[in-house]
Every structure is written in C-alpha cells, then in structure tokens.
Amino acid sequence: MISPAFALQIFAFLHPGSDWKTLAAAAAIVASCVGLIAVLTKFSQRVRSSAALRLDHFLPFVRKRRFPTGPPALLVRWAHRLLPASFFFDPTTGAEGTLRRLCRKMGPTVLAAPLRRIVQALCFITFLTLFFIVCWPYNARPVADGRVSDGWSFREIDQATGELRFAPAVARASSLFAVNDSVFLATQNQDSPSLPARIVQIDKDGATLLPADPLSPESTQELLLGTGTWTFHEIEPGKWPSHYADNLASKEKLPADTFLILDPLVSISTAIASRSWVWSLISAGVILIVCILIPRGFCGYLCPLGTLIDLFDWTIGKRVKRFRVKGDGWWVHIKYYLLAATLIAAAFGVLVSGFVAAIPVITRGMLFLGDPLQSGLLRGWHLVPEFNIGQIVSILLFLAVLGLGLLRPRFWCKYVCPSGAVFSLGNLFRVTERKVESSCIQCNKCVTVCPFDAIKPDFTTRVTDCTLCQTCGGVCPSHSIKFVERWNVFDLKDENVPATGETAIGRRGFVSLAAGTAAAVAGGAGIATATRVFGANLDNPKSPRPVRPPGSVPEENFLQMCIRCGECFKACPNNVLQPLGFEQGLQGLWTPAVNADWAGCESSCNACGQVCPTGAILPLPLEVKKEVRMGLAIVNETTCLPYAGREACQLCVDECDAAGYHAIEFTRVGTEVDNAGAPVEGTGYLAPVVLPDKCVGCGLCQTRCSGINADQKRLLTKSAIIIEAGDGREDRFTQSGYEHWKKNRFPPDVRQPESPSEPNVNSAAPDVSGSDDPFGDI
Amino acid sequence: MLKLTRLFAIIAFALSAWFAGADEIEFLNGSKLDGSVIAIHKAEREVEFEAVIGGKSQAIRYPYPKIHRVVWSGKEYIVTPKPAPIATTTAQQPTSRSQTEVEKLIAEVGSTPPDWLAQTPLEFPKSLDLKWPKPPPKGWDNQKNVGQYIWDKINPNSARWKSGVKLMEHLLEVNTADSELRERIMASMGSMYFRFFQDYARAAYWWEQSEGIGDIQDAIGLAECFFRLGNKQMARAKLKSAPLSLAKVKLLGDMGETREALKIIESARMSQPHELYLTAGDICRMDGKFKDAISWYEKVLIAPNARNKEYEKRYHNRAQNSIDSIKRFELLDIGKLKDGTYSGSAMGYEGPVNIAATVVSGRVEKVEITGHKEKQYYSALADVPAQIIRKQDLSKVEATSRATITAVAVINATAEALTGTPDE
Structure with a gap:
C-alpha cells in the first residue's frame, strides 16, 4: 500500500x-x-x-x-x-x-x-x-490601502548613491513612515508606474529615499522634469487586486482537484470526447500503474465516495433491511456496460461520464447539498442561490447512489460505478492478488465480511472485484489468507472446494453479456445522438449562448471537456458561476454559466480555472484573466433609466470604475436645446456607454443594476445592462490557442537595458560656429 | 583665424566630454545633474545630457522648456527662466499677487502647454465637423457637432478631459483662417482648463486670447482665475461689468465679498429665487454668519413656484439639511467624539451623498464618500474630505469652486454623521 x-x-x-x-x-x-x-x-x-x-x-x-x-x-x-x-x-x-x-x-x-x-x-x-x-x-480579504503621505516635492538626486531627496510641502511634526520602510513613490499622473524605494532618512524637513532598482530613463525624466508633488504609499498604488487568487493559492497545498484528477474515467473520457491531450491523463496513468501493484486499491482506500457510502451503510443501510436483494442478478455487471456506454458516447464527442463517474458524483453531491448548508450557516441564507431543475436532478442522483446501499452494502461500488470498472479492467494486469492457503478451515468468515463481494463460495478470489482491503485476512482464524504476487502457488487451497456452481461463462451469462453489451452500445450511441439532437445546437446562431467562466475553451470543446464535477462553482466567490439546467439540453446540464443577475466575476479572482480538473477552463494567471473577455455588457437603451428619461443613474459606471476596468463611460442624453441651439444646463441625464475594447464581461454592472433598480427599487423588471456571449464578444481558445494569444497580447519585454554610450565627440559635437548661443533661439 | 577658433572650440568640447561630469544641467523644479552635454538638438529644442546616477549611466534628451540653465564647457546658459512659484490648488488660500505678477504668470505659464498634452493621443469621431459651425445644424448629433460632442462625451468622462484639450489644440491647428471660430475654440480651451483641471493660469491665458467671445460663465470664470491666481482687484474689476448670475454671486461669496453678494441677491427680482436664496445661505454660512444663513435657508422653504416639484423637493432638502447641520455645528465637539466610524447622508445636487467618517482619539482620521449621484464636480468629493481632516472643524471648511452644492452636501452629511452615534 x-x-x-x-x-x-x-x-x-x-x-x-x-x-x-x-x-x-x-x-x-x-x-x-x-x-x-x-x-x-x-x-x-x-x-x-x-x-x-x-x-x-x-x-x-x-x-x-x-x-x-x-x-x-x-x-x-x-x-x-x-x-x-x-x-x-x-x-x-x-x-x-x-x-x-x-x-x-x-x-x-x-x-x-x-x-x-x-x-x-x-x-x-x-x-x-x-x-x-x-x-x-470567503476568508479572502482585500489588502488595505496602507499608509499614504502626500505633498512631497522632489529636491535633488545624489548622483553618487542614486538617493533621492524630497521635501515636504509643509513641515510635519510626525511622519507616517520611518527609516527602512519600503514605499512606493507616485505622482499625480496615474498612468505612470510607481517607483519602489526604501526610506534612508526621514525627519520633519525632508526625506531621503533609495530606489529599489536603478532609475529607468522614464523615472529619471519624471523626477527631473515634473513640477507636481509626490506621494509615498505603503501599498503599491493602482495595483490590480489579487486577494481571491492569493487566497486560493495560499491554501492550495494540494491541488483542489486532486481526487478529480485521480479518477481515471474523468481524464480518459474527456480526452476521448475532446480528442485532445488532457494533462490529468498523467495522474490517471499513475493511479492505474499503482493499481496494477495494488489491484483496485483506489476503491478500497482512496475513493471518498466509497468512504461516504461506507458511512451511509454503517449508519442507515444496516438498519433498513427490507430492500435487501439476495444472490447475484443481472445487475452485477452494470458497471462495465456503463463504462462502455460512456466511452462510446465520448467517442461520439459527447461527454456524459461525469454524470456517473465516482469523484464527480460525490463532488456534485457535496456541492449541491453541502455548499448551500455551508454558505447558509456561515454567510447567511439569503446568499444561497435558488435551485434549478438541474440541481434537483443531481441531488436525486446522488441520493440514489447512496440509496443503492439499501440493496446491499457498497452496491454502487461493486456493481454500478464505471470508474471502478476502469480499475476492474486494470486488474487484468495485476501483479498481486489475494490467495488462500490450504490451512483454510472453510469457516466462511471471509465471505461474510468482504465488503466487495469479491470472495467466491470456495473462498478463492474474484480478482476483478478484490480491492485488497485485507479485511478478510484480518478475520481469518487460521491465518490462511495472504496478499502476494500473482504467480505465487505456495501451499494453495484447492479450487472449487466446496463447489461454487460458477462457470466461466454459462448460457445465462452469455445472454446477459450479449444483452448488456448491446445495451451499452445502443445506450452510448443513443445518448450521444440524443444529446446532439436535443443539445446545445451550436450551429444555430439563435441557440442560447451561456456566458462561460473566463478562460473557457471554445464552446464545442467546452461541452466535450467539462466533466460537470461542480468544483468551479464551489471555488467561485459569490456564486457567479451556477449550473445550467436543460437550457442547452442534456449537453449543457450542470455546466458552469455566469449568472450576472446574482453576482459579478471578482476582478481579483481566477479560481475557476485553477480548480478545473479537465482544462475545460484554462488555469489563467490573474494578469491574463483580467484581460480575457467572457462576454460583453450590452445596454438596453429602451429600459436603462437615463436613456428612458426616467432618472439619473450611474450604478453600472461606478461599479465598473471601482472594479478597475473603466469600461463604461458616460454620454449625455435628452439634453434640451434653447432657441439659439445651445444646450440648457441641467437638462437630460448622463447615460452609460460600454467601451467594447475594455469590457471583459465580468457582469458586475448587471449585478448592480439588477440588484438595485430591479430587485430593490422595482424600477425595472430586469437589469438594463446584460452580459452577452457570442462571436466577437468573448475570447475562447484552446490551450495552444491560448499560448498564441498570450504571446501576441503580452509580448515578452523587448526593452533592452540602456547601455552606457560613450560620448562620441565627432558626431555629437554641437555646431558652435556661426551662432553666439549654442542653444539657438531660446 | 576663424578656423583656429573652431578648432579650439572642438578641442574644448572634446576635453569637456573627456572629463565627464564637467557640465551641469539645472531643471525648472530646482533639481540638478552633473554630467556631460552629448548633443544639442536645436531643431527639436532638446538637450541630450549624459549623467551617471547611482552607478548607472543614462543619456536622456530633455526639452528646453523644462531646463532652467545649462553649464556647458564652463559657461552658463539660461535656457528657461524660473517662473514665480504657482499655487494652483483650490483648497488653499490663494497667495496674493500684484497685477503685474499675475499677468506675467498668465503670459509665461498660461501660454505653455501642460506636461501631459504631448503624450495625450488625439481621438475624436471621424464624422466630427471640425469647422464647428455656429449655431449648430438642426438636430442633436454628438458625433458631428463639436459643441455637442464636448457636451455629451467629453464633459461627463474625466478620462476624456485631456483628449478634449488635445482636440481643441487640433481644431486650432486646422482652422487657421476663421478668427471668430478660433476665438470660440480658445474660449472653450480656457473653459476646459478651468473646469477640468482648475489650471487657472492656462484658463486665463486662453480666455484672454479669446477676446471675450465666450458667455457670462466664461467671463466670470476669468474673474475667478484672477482671484485664484491671487489678485482680487482684477477679479472685482472683471466682475463689475458682468450681469447678475448665480455664478457671479457665488464667486463674490467665495472671494469673501459677503456684503456685496448679499446686496445683489437682495436687490434681485426673480420669479424662482430658490437657488439664489440657497446661495445666499451658503455664502453667509461660509462667512460664519450662521443666523443669517438660517434665515436665508428658511426663505427657500417658503419661496413660491420652483421649476417643478422635483426641483422644489431638491431645494427644500438642501435648505433643510443646511439648517440642521448649522444647528448641529454648535453642539459638535470633535475632540470629545468616541472612536469609531460614523455615517451620514445629505442631499447633493442629484441625490443623497453618503459619507463614512472615522474618528480616532478625538480626530477625524478619514472621511469617505460611500455613495453619491453627483454627475460632475467630483473635485468636491475629494477636496472637502481632505479639508475636514486637515482643519478638524466643519465650520471652517470652504466650498470647492463651482461645486458648492456638492461640497455643502459633504459637510452636511459629515455633520449628521458626527452628531450621531458610531456604527456598530
């Protein structure tokens, strides 16, 4: 192990x-x-x-x-x-x-x-x-503004040391800063970057600062040529906030999606459906290799769904006996047929494995049952979004998975789970297995205790089902059970004693195998066809285009790669991302979409891409994420209050400015004109205009308009500014497309450091003849 | 002989370059660099100067207007004379200047473009009619008519203010013949420097260039420039000829000419006197005459026919807020306040202005505008809180130029906050 x-x-x-x-x-x-x-x-x-x-x-x-x-x-x-x-x-x-x-x-x-x-x-x-x-x-907190000291005018530069000398506008008794404090020097000009420096000396008459890096020519010019005052900031002014991204990064000692990438069905089916390399295939490969050494060990040891089912069986399952089923029925091989069906659907480019794969099932279960509880109790029930039909379906499915435990303990794991089926098939290549030695006294204790129904009546092993949990070894009174290499034959018990009544493949077995396989093929193809026909229908320009999380791959690929685990919903602050119901048919079920009426995408957050196990949402760094367009805000000029001439409103503009995008500006509408054609002061309203090159579609504006004008003041039935996705309104690219886009958008810094040039007398010699003043006409 | 001189000069230059650091350059802001003059670009009016700063050598071209003097090869050249110190911030009491000083300031500083203008990109819709006909053609079209473009697009967006000035500069470049149009452009330029940047020297320069073609607002603006630049006489002279207007009365109030302002208001006969009375109240209040202020505000409450109900409500709110806050001032002792955050709200121009004030050990440490609907005159939203923190006395805060209503709203809201109890 x-x-x-x-x-x-x-x-x-x-x-x-x-x-x-x-x-x-x-x-x-x-x-x-x-x-x-x-x-x-x-x-x-x-x-x-x-x-x-x-x-x-x-x-x-x-x-x-x-x-x-x-x-x-x-x-x-x-x-x-x-x-x-x-x-x-x-x-x-x-x-x-x-x-x-x-x-x-x-x-x-x-x-x-x-x-x-x-x-x-x-x-x-x-x-x-x-x-x-x-x-x-929600434990992320924005960085405070820090101490700010303004009104410093630049006095001189010490060329030998590079130190800068500043004088205060008015002599101050006490200073906010002390020697050795790190500060950022900024001018009134917000476009120019601030200058990091360390305070060398400070008193009531002035301050001496040493820049952290040698001055750039731009900074030198700003210092020498500027006439305005400088401000010392403790925190870098104008820095893009990153508290949500930092919060996740600081807590993520393990990837948040560790168990999802360990579930091999997640990455295998995603790779098949999207016909692309999915990086989590590596972890799937690792876990499969490990499971060759410890057959199906994932199910017995690691799988949190298995553990939860164990807990359910222990607390509830063992008290309710009336639904118990006896013997082995047609159901014992469902997992293989489910696996086949999902892989066939994936081969047709439809990803449905997430509906039944183990880790997505428990993740979604925790999301739709646990997260509302957590949010409601810790933050307030009004912050829990309403459930849609999709969520209810998911909850029912999750309860059904647990409820299967009433039929037989771990019924789901033994017979239904397609992720388990991947390991069962992997067991064909096992190098270790459970063996029984001849000292066996046939007490039947091992058969009774086995949680996976993996021991035959003759006490030998159903090798595809055994998870090497070794519970049987622990109860064996004669110490006859061992977990050894596959080819070990030392002192083994005779097989088929007592007779198992099992054959390799009987008539009924054959019939059920044939029927199951046919059902799997038909089911897989059928699901693929059905989801296509009643699906997203992307070729139709009028089909609904949900606003996807920032960094989502193109819609076609997105539907093929999103495993619907729900991890992104959990990591998303304020539940901006919410699961789709059947708006895109089965194809879009439980995929993440922005609900901007509920909340807008935080400018300091990039969590959804970081926790996505399949790469349907690319893990964009924050400085890229803040430029990637999810959609475009569109103002409804018939309902927007100023456009409609109803009242002054600038909620969306303020919100956009506060978030740092500055993507909505004003235009004046409804100005009255006097007889001379001159506008009358005080008439008309300022109305919002979205700047498409700056708007990233975060939806903060929509949230505000919807929350205040629609929900609170009841002036509108819905927000007058709505984020819309679609061609030309969003940046969607695959991993390789992203690399290309990033290279164009963020070219590597080509600026060379200023090389000290030797003064070239010949070429630079000023023309001193002919004029009394070498500076010419001043 | 001539050849010999030239040779000598070149040798002298070579020697000076050899001993790097022999030259010196001093900038208008008083800072200096030792190094060597590499080249003088007469056409571009730039000096290329190399200096070692903190062990790193930098050769940078500096424009003449930023250079005060250069010591080159042992000889000193004054490139740009140093101007008199300029006080441009509105909050501080303007320093007093003689008429000659003000005129010199306007001529020297006002005529030069600000630092940022060169880097500001020129942007305007292609459909704009740069001929700027007056009156504009029928029908409002902010993509065609310059005045309407300024009104709709530039005035409301502070991010476009610099490019607005740039556009005016461009209009002056393309319209060389029509002198009437050029004057209108200049008046508009002055108005922009005044309204957007409170840059009184440049505003005054362009308004003076425009030969008084602007409207009353422009004339009173120019008067205010004189006042802000430090000469009340010039301002008063300019105001004397101006007809009665709210702006005139407000400026008189700002200048401390309370008596004259009130005299004008008293003699005015207006059918809708609300705003005038409010201004009178504000002026008295700024002058510390709280009783008079209250009686003016009370007149607002009983004055007849405002433009409409909406306006009447606004006026009444403002008057009532002011009365309340004056009464509160007398009770308020900031030094005795408990630590905490206090929030309050008062009627501004468009709607309520909400503030949150933080008090730490008997001092107002922070006044934050938490919500407002003001469309313009944002300067008051930054200026008044700064004044409150600096002066620690609400009754001594001065209204920001042209943003009196907003400024008073911020003061009122703060008064309401501080006389209440701190937030939980």
Missing part, C-alpha cells in the same frame, strides 16, 4: 505546464509504491509461507501467533522494541494487547484491517478539506 499523504504531497507538484516536474512526481509515486511493497514483504512474520511480494498489512503481529515458527520479521522486532509491551498480546497468557482491544472497540472491520480504515479516513478528510476549506473563498 502506498502512503496516501506522501502520494498526495507529491501530487501537489502535478500541475499543467510543468512537464518534467509532473513526470518526476509520477515516477516518484510509482517508486514509493514499489518501495512500500518491499517494506511490507520484509514486514511479514509468516516466514513459514514464502512469497516474492507480500502486501499483508492487517497487523498480524498484534494478534497471537498461531504457528510461532522462526523469529519474527525485522519490522515486528523493531515494533516490539520501540513500543510498550502492553500494546501487544501477552505471549504467556495469550491475552490481547491494548492496540487490538482498541481496534475491537471500534468495530469488526477496523479490527480486521485498521490501516485501511485509517487511510480511508485520511483521504475522506483530505477530500472534505479540499472541498470545504480550500475551495471556500
């Missing part, structure tokens, strides 16, 4: 763009997994039973040794040496030690395989932390 905390730490390096790091991290995870198996192999005390690989971790050393042959293994000896003797069983009386008694108190499965339960708990807590704490943006 791989230590999850370590593995996850390494996954922190997995980030798009840093290829060698990603590959190194992937290699490190695989290597650590191999190392762990090596340690566990050494760890076993059952020297009686030889094996090349050994994964037994059900702490047999805390149990009484039934066949004490030979010395205990190295780690066991160490454990006995380092830990108090009371932890272990008493070798004289055979009484249980404290460790085992504690495990017994916590329940039979903890007693049987404590390590697995610990790993499960850690992963579940990690998942919840990533979702509810890392993706909770």
Whole structure:
C-alpha cells in the first residue's frame, strides 16, 4: 500500500505546464509504491509461507501467533522494541494487547484491517478539506490601502548613491513612515508606474529615499522634469487586486482537484470526447500503474465516495433491511456496460461520464447539498442561490447512489460505478492478488465480511472485484489468507472446494453479456445522438449562448471537456458561476454559466480555472484573466433609466470604475436645446456607454443594476445592462490557442537595458560656429 | 583665424566630454545633474545630457522648456527662466499677487502647454465637423457637432478631459483662417482648463486670447482665475461689468465679498429665487454668519413656484439639511467624539451623498464618500474630505469652486454623521 499523504504531497507538484516536474512526481509515486511493497514483504512474520511480494498489512503481529515458527520479521522486532509491551498480546497468557482491544472497540472491520480504515479516513478528510476549506473563498480579504503621505516635492538626486531627496510641502511634526520602510513613490499622473524605494532618512524637513532598482530613463525624466508633488504609499498604488487568487493559492497545498484528477474515467473520457491531450491523463496513468501493484486499491482506500457510502451503510443501510436483494442478478455487471456506454458516447464527442463517474458524483453531491448548508450557516441564507431543475436532478442522483446501499452494502461500488470498472479492467494486469492457503478451515468468515463481494463460495478470489482491503485476512482464524504476487502457488487451497456452481461463462451469462453489451452500445450511441439532437445546437446562431467562466475553451470543446464535477462553482466567490439546467439540453446540464443577475466575476479572482480538473477552463494567471473577455455588457437603451428619461443613474459606471476596468463611460442624453441651439444646463441625464475594447464581461454592472433598480427599487423588471456571449464578444481558445494569444497580447519585454554610450565627440559635437548661443533661439 | 577658433572650440568640447561630469544641467523644479552635454538638438529644442546616477549611466534628451540653465564647457546658459512659484490648488488660500505678477504668470505659464498634452493621443469621431459651425445644424448629433460632442462625451468622462484639450489644440491647428471660430475654440480651451483641471493660469491665458467671445460663465470664470491666481482687484474689476448670475454671486461669496453678494441677491427680482436664496445661505454660512444663513435657508422653504416639484423637493432638502447641520455645528465637539466610524447622508445636487467618517482619539482620521449621484464636480468629493481632516472643524471648511452644492452636501452629511452615534 502506498502512503496516501506522501502520494498526495507529491501530487501537489502535478500541475499543467510543468512537464518534467509532473513526470518526476509520477515516477516518484510509482517508486514509493514499489518501495512500500518491499517494506511490507520484509514486514511479514509468516516466514513459514514464502512469497516474492507480500502486501499483508492487517497487523498480524498484534494478534497471537498461531504457528510461532522462526523469529519474527525485522519490522515486528523493531515494533516490539520501540513500543510498550502492553500494546501487544501477552505471549504467556495469550491475552490481547491494548492496540487490538482498541481496534475491537471500534468495530469488526477496523479490527480486521485498521490501516485501511485509517487511510480511508485520511483521504475522506483530505477530500472534505479540499472541498470545504480550500475551495471556500470567503476568508479572502482585500489588502488595505496602507499608509499614504502626500505633498512631497522632489529636491535633488545624489548622483553618487542614486538617493533621492524630497521635501515636504509643509513641515510635519510626525511622519507616517520611518527609516527602512519600503514605499512606493507616485505622482499625480496615474498612468505612470510607481517607483519602489526604501526610506534612508526621514525627519520633519525632508526625506531621503533609495530606489529599489536603478532609475529607468522614464523615472529619471519624471523626477527631473515634473513640477507636481509626490506621494509615498505603503501599498503599491493602482495595483490590480489579487486577494481571491492569493487566497486560493495560499491554501492550495494540494491541488483542489486532486481526487478529480485521480479518477481515471474523468481524464480518459474527456480526452476521448475532446480528442485532445488532457494533462490529468498523467495522474490517471499513475493511479492505474499503482493499481496494477495494488489491484483496485483506489476503491478500497482512496475513493471518498466509497468512504461516504461506507458511512451511509454503517449508519442507515444496516438498519433498513427490507430492500435487501439476495444472490447475484443481472445487475452485477452494470458497471462495465456503463463504462462502455460512456466511452462510446465520448467517442461520439459527447461527454456524459461525469454524470456517473465516482469523484464527480460525490463532488456534485457535496456541492449541491453541502455548499448551500455551508454558505447558509456561515454567510447567511439569503446568499444561497435558488435551485434549478438541474440541481434537483443531481441531488436525486446522488441520493440514489447512496440509496443503492439499501440493496446491499457498497452496491454502487461493486456493481454500478464505471470508474471502478476502469480499475476492474486494470486488474487484468495485476501483479498481486489475494490467495488462500490450504490451512483454510472453510469457516466462511471471509465471505461474510468482504465488503466487495469479491470472495467466491470456495473462498478463492474474484480478482476483478478484490480491492485488497485485507479485511478478510484480518478475520481469518487460521491465518490462511495472504496478499502476494500473482504467480505465487505456495501451499494453495484447492479450487472449487466446496463447489461454487460458477462457470466461466454459462448460457445465462452469455445472454446477459450479449444483452448488456448491446445495451451499452445502443445506450452510448443513443445518448450521444440524443444529446446532439436535443443539445446545445451550436450551429444555430439563435441557440442560447451561456456566458462561460473566463478562460473557457471554445464552446464545442467546452461541452466535450467539462466533466460537470461542480468544483468551479464551489471555488467561485459569490456564486457567479451556477449550473445550467436543460437550457442547452442534456449537453449543457450542470455546466458552469455566469449568472450576472446574482453576482459579478471578482476582478481579483481566477479560481475557476485553477480548480478545473479537465482544462475545460484554462488555469489563467490573474494578469491574463483580467484581460480575457467572457462576454460583453450590452445596454438596453429602451429600459436603462437615463436613456428612458426616467432618472439619473450611474450604478453600472461606478461599479465598473471601482472594479478597475473603466469600461463604461458616460454620454449625455435628452439634453434640451434653447432657441439659439445651445444646450440648457441641467437638462437630460448622463447615460452609460460600454467601451467594447475594455469590457471583459465580468457582469458586475448587471449585478448592480439588477440588484438595485430591479430587485430593490422595482424600477425595472430586469437589469438594463446584460452580459452577452457570442462571436466577437468573448475570447475562447484552446490551450495552444491560448499560448498564441498570450504571446501576441503580452509580448515578452523587448526593452533592452540602456547601455552606457560613450560620448562620441565627432558626431555629437554641437555646431558652435556661426551662432553666439549654442542653444539657438531660446 | 576663424578656423583656429573652431578648432579650439572642438578641442574644448572634446576635453569637456573627456572629463565627464564637467557640465551641469539645472531643471525648472530646482533639481540638478552633473554630467556631460552629448548633443544639442536645436531643431527639436532638446538637450541630450549624459549623467551617471547611482552607478548607472543614462543619456536622456530633455526639452528646453523644462531646463532652467545649462553649464556647458564652463559657461552658463539660461535656457528657461524660473517662473514665480504657482499655487494652483483650490483648497488653499490663494497667495496674493500684484497685477503685474499675475499677468506675467498668465503670459509665461498660461501660454505653455501642460506636461501631459504631448503624450495625450488625439481621438475624436471621424464624422466630427471640425469647422464647428455656429449655431449648430438642426438636430442633436454628438458625433458631428463639436459643441455637442464636448457636451455629451467629453464633459461627463474625466478620462476624456485631456483628449478634449488635445482636440481643441487640433481644431486650432486646422482652422487657421476663421478668427471668430478660433476665438470660440480658445474660449472653450480656457473653459476646459478651468473646469477640468482648475489650471487657472492656462484658463486665463486662453480666455484672454479669446477676446471675450465666450458667455457670462466664461467671463466670470476669468474673474475667478484672477482671484485664484491671487489678485482680487482684477477679479472685482472683471466682475463689475458682468450681469447678475448665480455664478457671479457665488464667486463674490467665495472671494469673501459677503456684503456685496448679499446686496445683489437682495436687490434681485426673480420669479424662482430658490437657488439664489440657497446661495445666499451658503455664502453667509461660509462667512460664519450662521443666523443669517438660517434665515436665508428658511426663505427657500417658503419661496413660491420652483421649476417643478422635483426641483422644489431638491431645494427644500438642501435648505433643510443646511439648517440642521448649522444647528448641529454648535453642539459638535470633535475632540470629545468616541472612536469609531460614523455615517451620514445629505442631499447633493442629484441625490443623497453618503459619507463614512472615522474618528480616532478625538480626530477625524478619514472621511469617505460611500455613495453619491453627483454627475460632475467630483473635485468636491475629494477636496472637502481632505479639508475636514486637515482643519478638524466643519465650520471652517470652504466650498470647492463651482461645486458648492456638492461640497455643502459633504459637510452636511459629515455633520449628521458626527452628531450621531458610531456604527456598530
């Protein structure tokens, strides 16, 4: 078993763009997994039973040794040496030690395989932390303005040291700043950048500052030629705010989408549907390699949905017996058919795997059930957006997934989950498996305890279903179960004793296989066709164009790449992003769209792209995100209050200016003209005009107009300024298109540092003859 | 002989360049650099000067108008004489200047373009008729008629103010023949420097150039320029001939000529006197005559027929706010206020002006405008809070030029806030 905390730490390096790091991290995870198996192999005390690989971790050393042959293994000896003797069983009386008694108190499965339960708990807590704490943006606080001292006039420059001398406009008794403070020097001219400097000396008569970098020619000119006063700022003036982006980055010790990128179905189906490289395929590859070493270990140990289902089964499932089903029915292979159907749909370019893949299912469940609760309790219920039909469908689906546990514990994981099916298929290449030795006393304890229905009536293993959780090993009274290399044949129990009644493939099996496969093909193709026909219908210019998050790939690709996990909704401050219902048919269900009537996109936030597991929203840096257009604000000139001549209003302009875009300016409308044709002062209104080259479609203006003029004052039925997406109104590009766009938009700084030029006497010699004054006509 | 002189000069220059740092350049703002003159670009009127600053060598071309003097090869040349110090901010009491000084200031500073003008891009709709006919053709078209373009697009957008001046400069360049038009452009230029930038020297220069072609507002504006530049006599002389107008009375009030202003208001016969009475109240209030102010404001409340109900409501609100805040002033002692943030609201020109004032240990540390509907005259929104913080006394705050209503609203709102209880 791989230590999850370590593995996850390494996954922190997995980030798009840093290829060698990603590959190194992937290699490190695989290597650590191999190392762990090596340690566990050494760890076993059952020297009686030889094996090349050994994964037994059900702490047999805390149990009484039934066949004490030979010395205990190295780690066991160490454990006995380092830990108090009371932890272990008493070798004289055979009484249980404290460790085992504690495990017994916590329940039979903890007693049987404590390590697995610990790993499960850690992963579940990690998942919840990533979702509810890392993706909770509301503890971000804007940077305060800081201290500002104005009215400094520039006096002189010390050419030897480069220090600048300033004098105050009026002598001041005390100063806001002290020696060694870092300040930003700014003029009244807001267009020119401020100059970072350190205070060398300051008193009531003046201040001496040392610029952080050598002066640029522009700064030199500004200092020497300017006549205005300078201001000292503690915080860089005019700096684009970044508190939301910083907040997420500071909390994201692990990628917020760690579990989503670990779910192999997410990246595989996305890659197939969009016919493109999805960077999270790397993590899917890693987890599949790890699962060759520990077959289906993801399901038994890592999957937070599995853990949640375990909790549901433990609290509710075991109390409600009336829905229990007996035996094995047609359902036992649903997962393969679901997997086939989603992959076939993906091959047709329709991504529906997110509806049923394990991690998207639990992420959406947490989003639609947990997030409103979190938001409502911590921020106020009025800040929870209303549910639409799409959300209700998702909640029902999630409850259904849990509810399957009433049929049989972990019904979803065993029979339905298509992500699990990927691992089941991966098990064909397993190098380790569960084996039963001939010492088996056929007590049936292992069959009863197995959570995955992976033990046949003859106590051997259904290898595609076994997750190596090792609970069976822990309950086995005869220590007959071992987890060893696949080709180990040492002292094995006879197969088919007692008879299992199972055949490789019987008539019914064949019929069900044929029917299931046919259903999968038909279903996959059918879903693909249906979503296309009743889908987004992108060829029709009149089809609805939702405003997508900033950095979304082109709409066609977006629908193919968005896995509908809901992670972006969680990370989005103020719920600007909300899930679509059926506006785009099934094709757009649960995809993120901007609801600008509810809230506008924060200028300091780029979270949605950072947490997107598939790259449907590109992880744009903030300085790019603030320039990428999501849409364009369009003023309705028939309803907008000033245009309609109803009253003065400048909500949208103020909002846009405050956000720093300055994309809405005024025009005066309805001016009355006197007889001479001159405008009459005080008549008419100032009305908003959107500047298309500056508007990024953040929607803050719409939020304000809708909130004040429509909801609060009831002057309008809906906002008079609306963000609209569509051709020419938004910047949508694929990863490669983005690189190209960025290069054009943000050219690398080509400015060369000013090279000290030697004064060239010949060429520069001023013409001193012919005129008395070399400066000419002053 | 001539050849010999030239050779000598070149050798002298070479030597001076050799001993880098032998030359000196002094700028108009008083700062100096030691280094060497690399070239003098007579045509561009620029001096290329190299200096080592903090170990880094920089060769930069400086324009003549920014250079006070250059010491080159041991000889001193005065390039641009230093002007008298200029006080341009509105909030401070204007320094007093003699008529000659003011005229010199207008001629020397007013005639030069401001620093930013060269970098300001020229932008205007292609459809604009640069001939600027007067009166404009029938039908309002802000993409064609210059005056309407200024009214609709430039006046309301502070981001376009600089390009507005640039456009006027361009109009002067393209219209060389029509002297009447040129004067109108100059009047407009003066008005822009005055309204947008409170740049009184340049405003006065262009208004004077326009030969008085502008309207009453322009004439009173010029008077105000004289006053702000430091000469009340010139302002008074200019005002004497101006007919009665609100602007005239307000300026007289600003100048401290309370008696004369009130005399004019009393003798005025107007059918809709609300604004005049409000102005009288404001003037008395600024002069510290609170009783008189209250009686003027009360007249507003009973004055007949405002333009319409909406206007009447605005006038009444403003008058009532002022009465309330004057009464509050007498109770208010900032030094005894509890720490905290206080918020208040008062009627401005277009709607309520909301403020939040922060008091820390008996001082108003911050006055923030939290909401307003004012369309123009934003300067009051920055200026008045700065004054309140500096003076720590609401009754001593002066109204910002041409933004009296907004300024008074900010003062009233602050008074309301500080006489209330701090916010939670």
